Structure formats: structure tokens, C-alpha cells
Amino acid sequence: MTKYVTRFGSLASYEKGGVEIIDDDPKRYAFSNIFEVASRSKPYAKVAVGKNMQYVLEVIRAEGTSEWRAAAHDEFALVMDGEVEIRLLKLADPSGVRPNHEGSIRLSGEPAGRKMGRVRARRGHMTLLPAGAAYQFHADRPGVVLLQTIAGQDTQYRWSEICQTM
Amino acid sequence: MSVQTVSDVKATGPNEHGYRRFSLGELTFARDEYFVYIKWPTGRHVMSADGFLRALQRDVAWEFFYGIVNFDGVIGTVNHYGTVDLFAGRYNDAYRKAELDHLENFPTPLIKATFKAILEDWTNSTFDPFASPHETGTAFGPKAGDNRAAVTRRRVAAKRMVGVPEDEALRSDANGFPINRHFVDVPQDEPEVVVEPGFEGQVSAFNLFAYLSRSNVTWNPSVVSVCKDSLYCPTTEEYILPIIHGNDRVEWFVQLSDEIYWDVEDRDTGAVRAKVVMKPGDVAAMPADIRHQGYSPKRAMLLVWENASPDLPALIASGKAPTNPVNF
Numbered sequence: 001m002t003k004y005v006t007r008f009g010s011l012a013s014y015e016k017g018g019v020e021i022i023d024d025d026p027k028r029y030a031f032s033n034i035f036e037v038a039s040r041s042k043p044y045a046k047v048a049v050g051k052n053m054q055y056v057l058e059v060i061r062a063e064g065t066s067e068w069r070a071a072a073h074d075e076f077a078l079v080m081d082g083e084v085e086i087r088l089l090k091l092a093d094p095s096g097v098r099p100n101h102e103g104s105i106r107l108s109g110e111p112a113g114r115k116m117g118r119v120r121a122r123r124g125h126m127t128l129l130p131a132g133a134a135y136q137f138h139a140d141r142p143g144v145v146l147l148q149t150i151a152g153q154d155t156q157y158r159w160s161e162i163c164q165t166m
Numbered sequence: 167m168s169v170q171t172v173s174d175v176k177a178t179g180p181n182e183h184g185y186r187r188f189s190l191g192e193l194t195f196a197r198d199e200y201f202v203y204i205k206w207p208t209g210r211h212v213m214s215a216d217g218f219l220r221a222l223q224r225d226v227a228w229e230f231f232y233g234i235v236n237f238d239g240v241i242g243t244v245n246h247y248g249t250v251d252l253f254a255g256r257y258n259d260a261y262r263k264a265e266l267d268h269l270e271n272f273p274t275p276l277i278k279a280t281f282k283a284i285l286e287d288w289t290n291s292t293f294d295p296f297a298s299p300h301e302t303g304t305a306f307g308p309k310a311g312d313n314r315a316a317v318t319r320r321r322v323a324a325k326r327m328v329g330v331p332e333d334e335a336l337r338s339d340a341n342g343f344p345i346n347r348h349f350v351d352v353p354q355d356e357p358e359v360v361v362e363p364g365f366e367g368q369v370s371a372f373n374l375f376a377y378l379s380r381s382n383v384t385w386n387p388s389v390v391s392v393c394k395d396s397l398y399c400p401t402t403e404e405y406i407l408p409i410i411h412g413n414d415r416v417e418w419f420v421q422l423s424d425e426i427y428w429d430v431e432d433r434d435t436g437a438v439r440a441k442v443v444m445k446p447g448d449v450a451a452m453p454a455d456i457r458h459q460g461y462s463p464k465r466a467m468l469l470v471w472e473n474a475s476p477d478l479p480a481l482i483a484s485g486k487a488p489t490n491p492v493n494f
């Protein structure tokens with residue numbers, strides 16, 4: 001019987017595909033690789049690898065403990081490599097997160113509020129970061145998170161560095 | 167299906183192979199043991215029955231999807247979200263130049279009812295159009311029963327996220343979703359979730375890769391998480407995407423596992439633009455003016471990321487929004 005092997009990527013081991021152009025501009029495909037981006041990122045930098053109008057996919061290198069952040073809308077953290085603890089907190093004072101604000105905002109220090117719980121997520125695990133809740137990531141060893149969110153003030157755009165250009 | 171909808175479908179009795187013939191506007195659809203025959207006032211077209219049914223299954227299940235669903239280089243549909251164009255040769259340069267193309271617009275309920283009726287009548291008990299070719303029996307031969315359970319599968323569409331209370335359920339052996347033969351090595355561990363008193367039901371996480379390893383369909387993007395109009399629509403891919411998808415908006419792919427090869431063509435003419443090879447962790451945009459078809463040698467996990475905003479097609483068609491995802 002055939003033994004099937006499912007291949008995932010990781011910081012330690014990834015191989016990029018690419019665009020083979022016949023008659024087009026490769027930049028139009030904005031081709032990048034999550035693990036390559038994360039391997040060159042500072043811990044917890046939010047680097048866009050996908051953008052569709054205001055919506056973005058951010059690659060986050062999880063390493064050590066992140067700042068606390070919160071958004072007025074749901075966000076979703078998918079662990080692509082490593083093990084990440086996600087801590088959730090109900091803000092005592094949610095007024096800093098305006099109801100219609102898009103994208104997450106940085107909260108200074110350890111915000112006041114009640115602990116909601118925590119998730120220990122490994123590769124393939126998706127965690128809901130609920131609207132209005134503060135969250136913090138922690139990883140003992142470098143890991144990778146893909147975040148489904150809306151572009152915010154801390155979203156970084158480095159397309160020319162991360163994408164195939166020719 | 168309501169009685170009203172059924173009565174709008176135009177069909178003959180069974181032919182000598184047992185299959186009914188259908189008509190929609192000026193187009194007719196017939197099948198025999200191997201082939202499907204489509205005719206319109208200025209032309210005709212033959213497709214293999216298995217490929218036709220696989221394409222038809224997606225078009226029906228996806229409510230005509232985003233933009234253009236090409237069954238092949240000739241036949242397809244354009245979704246106008248309320249009405250649907252059914253066309254022959256409209257997005258084929260040679261047909262257009264010869265002025266032999268044909269296009270008719272129908273209210274969505276009418277074309278959907280007709281397509282559903284064709285799918286149900288022409289799918290035999292041996293064939294599951296959503297399954298990979300290795301996991302299903304033959305589509306060919308004279309009419310032999312039906313496979314209503316397969317062709318009327320409910321489409322998964324999370325409102326917030328799979329696994330959240332009151333939302334789409336996780337998959338398990340117990341609820342009829344065994345691990346696919348190509349994914350037996352995918353870890354099935356669930357995240358450890360600790361919920362503090364008073365926050366029950368508000369802390370949610372699940373194993374997306376395990377969930378996908380238990381998908382019993384191929385090439386069927388289904389919503390697992392929703393951030394306003396931003397939809398994660400992962401899907402498991404094996405063999406060939408049965409349609410050529412023509413975008414009316416930018417669409418993004420994130421390769422979660424294994425490898426897929428994409429053919430990219432000009433959306434309107436079919437001229438070849440590019441080939442894309444995607445490996446685990448790769449991210450690529452499909453611009454809003456191309457069409458694409460994927461080839462997956464082993465069952466692969468693909469995250470299709472959509473912006474479902476109803477404003478996008480008009481913005482892009484009018485040039486107010488670019489066909490490119492990003493400029494740099």
C-alpha cells in the first residue's frame with residue numbers, strides 16, 4: 001500500500017515554489033512564502049503577505065512574549081509552526097478600542113481586566129481572538145502565526161522584499 | 167426543492183440511455199453513456215460526462231461562486247449575484263472573432279433549479295462528483311440510479327469560526343468524517359483551551375489541519391472563519407480543479423500542505439499568462455483579470471482567501487479598484 005506523506009513547511013524546513021511567467025508581470029501575483037517572511041522578521045512584527053482592500057493576512061514570528069493588543073472585530077490566529085500560548089483578557093476599560101476601528105491596536109503594558117482564558121496552539125491550530133478582548137502571544141521557541149485581520153497602524157508592508165519580482 | 171422551482175425546469179422524458187434532455191433559454195443539454203451535448207443557435211459542444219458533472223456540481227453547490235465558472239474553454243456561467251449568465255464561447259477568443267459565441271442571462275433561481283435537475287438526473291449511483299477520481303466509481307454508462315445524498319451535500323459555511331458554540335461543528339469519525347487516506351499522518355491533537363469561570367463559550371480554538379484531513383470532498387472552498395467580508399475558505403485538493411475559475415475580484419491562495427500547480431490564463435481570451443507552483447507556506451494572489459485551474463498530485467490543503475464584499479465586482483469592472491492585489 002502506498003504510504004502517503006503530508007508535507008507542511010516550517011521555519012527549519014521550507015521550499016518555495018514560484019511563478020513561471022509566460023506573458024505577465026510576476027509582481028501581480030505577490031508571491032511570497034510565510035516561513036521565509038517569518039525567518040527574516042523581528043519577533044511579533046506584523047508583516048502583510050496578503051491584502052484585499054482593507055483586509056490583510058499578516059505573518060507573525062512568535063518568539064518570546066508579545067505586547068498586548070486588541071481589535072474591535074474578530075481576528076483569527078493560525079499557528080503554522082511551533083507552539084504558541086495565546087492569552088485572552090476582558091478589558092476593564094474597553095473605551096480604548098473604538099467600536100468601528102479597523103485593525104488591532106497596541107495596548108500599553110499589562111492592561112487591567114479579567115482573564116478569559118488561554119490557548120496552547122500548535123501547528124494547524126486556529127484560535128479566535130474575539131472582538132473587544134485583549135490578547136498576548138507567548139512562544140518559548142520561534143514559531144509562526146498567520147493572522148486573519150484588517151490592516152491597522154502596525155501592519156508592515158514589505159512587498160518588494162518578500163515577493164517574487166522577476 | 168420547491169414545487170414552484172421544479173415546474174420551471176424544462177425537460178423531456180428519458181432518452182434511450184435513460185437520461186432526460188434539458189433546455190434553458192436557447193440552450194439545450196443532453197447526455198448519453200459517455201458525453202454531454204450542449205447546443206445553442208450558433209454552435210454545439212461536446213464534453214465528457216464526468217468532467218461536466220464535476221463542474222456542474224461546483225457551480226450548483228457554490229451558488230455560481232464569484233465571477234466566472236468555466237466548465238471548460240467554451241461553456242460556463244457568470245455570476246451577477248441575483249442573475250446568472252450562461253454562455254458558450256463568450257470567453258474564447260476564436261469564438262468571439264467568429265461571432266459564434268452565445269450568452270443568455272437568467273434569474274438565479276431558474277438556472278439553479280435547471281442545473282440541480284440536470285445534476286440529479288445525470289449522476290448515477292456509482293458517481294460522486296465531489297470525490298477525487300480514485301475515491302469514486304464511474305460516471306459513465308446508461309442511467310443507473312441516482313446519488314442524491316452526494317449531489318445535495320450541505321455546504322459548510324461558518325458564521326464566525328468552526329467549533330464556536332452554535333456554529334459549524336468539528337469533524338470526527340463519530341459524525342461521519344474519517345481521516346482521508348492521503349492525510350492519515352496529519353496530527354489530530356486539539357489545542358489545549360483553558361477557560362476562566364464566566365467566560366465559557368468565549369475562548370475557542372480548533373485544529374484546522376485535522377478538520378481538513380477529514381474533508382470528504384475535493385475542490386470545494388468552505389468558510390471556516392469570518393472577519394467581516396474576509397473569509398477563510400480552505401479546501402482539500404486532489405487531481406484537477408473541475409472548473410476554470412475566472413475572477414471578478416482578487417483572490418488569494420495560501421498553500422497549507424503539499425503542492426499544487428496552477429495554469430493561469432487571461433480571463434477574457436484564454437491566452438496563457440503564467441504557471442504557478444505552490445509549496446507549503448507559499449502565498450500568491452490571483453489578479454482580478456485572469457482565470458486559473460489547479461492540478462494537485464496528492465490531496466493538498468489549500469487556503470482560499472476571499473473578500474466577499476458585494477461592492478467589489480462593480481469597483482473592479484469600472485476601474486475604481488485595481489485588478490492587481492498590491493502595487494509595489
Ligand SMILES: [Fe+2]
Binds near residue numbers: 411417452458
Ligand atoms: Fe479561484
